[in-house]
Amino acid sequence: MTSNIISITAADLAAARARNEDVWNRSSKLLYAGRIDEFVTFWCDDATYEAALPVAGLPAVISGREALHAAFTGLVAGARSIAVHDVLFHQTDDPDVAIVEERMVAELADGDTYENRFIMRVTFREGRIAEMLEYYGQLAHQDLLRKLGFAS
Numbered sequence: 001m002t003s004n005i006i007s008i009t010a011a012d013l014a015a016a017r018a019r020n021e022d023v024w025n026r027s028s029k030l031l032y033a034g035r036i037d038e039f040v041t042f043w044c045d046d047a048t049y050e051a052a053l054p055v056a057g058l059p060a061v062i063s064g065r066e067a068l069h070a071a072f073t074g075l076v077a078g079a080r081s082i083a084v085h086d087v088l089f090h091q092t093d094d095p096d097v098a099i100v101e102e103r104m105v106a107e108l109a110d111g112d113t114y115e116n117r118f119i120m121r122v123t124f125r126e127g128r129i130a131e132m133l134e135y136y137g138q139l140a141h142q143d144l145l146r147k148l149g150f151a152s
Helices: 010-032 036-042 065-077 138-147
Strands: 043-051 061-063 079-091 097-108 113-125 128-136
Touching: 010 036, 010 065, 010 079, 010 097, 010 113, 010 128, 036 043, 036 065, 043 065, 061 065, 065 079, 113 138, 128 138
Parallel strands: 043 128
Antiparallel strands: 043 061, 079 097, 097 113, 113 128
16 A cells, blocks of 8 residues: 655745745735735735635635736725734644734724734645635624625
8 A cells, every 4th residue: 555645844844834934024014015016926827815704895815916916906995004013923734824813903094093903724726825714803803894885
């Protein structure tokens, strides 16, 4: 009987974590600074973003760099500032998959504040983000989209 299990060493996982966490941190800083043109270069051309808890005003799945650019531009355009706290990066035993947790606080252009917690399963391919499945506080996110004019 042959095994299909691929042996991943601790050194391989440590290298994957360092690479993936660097991609995550660099891309996130660009997103939160509103530098969307640079942010999307950290995503694969055919990348997908999926909301585990879809809300009105935002597609449940967004595919491709152009669509990601449009969606993230719209979301950050309504913020004066965005900060993240309590960021935890968990590399899984799969060198291409990590779980990221964070708490976001944004000051919106109208002076309101948006705060939410996120958990994301992020899949990397060749040093870029290939897929993201995001869980967030659904009610807070829906309220944000209403304030930004994406939903009624």
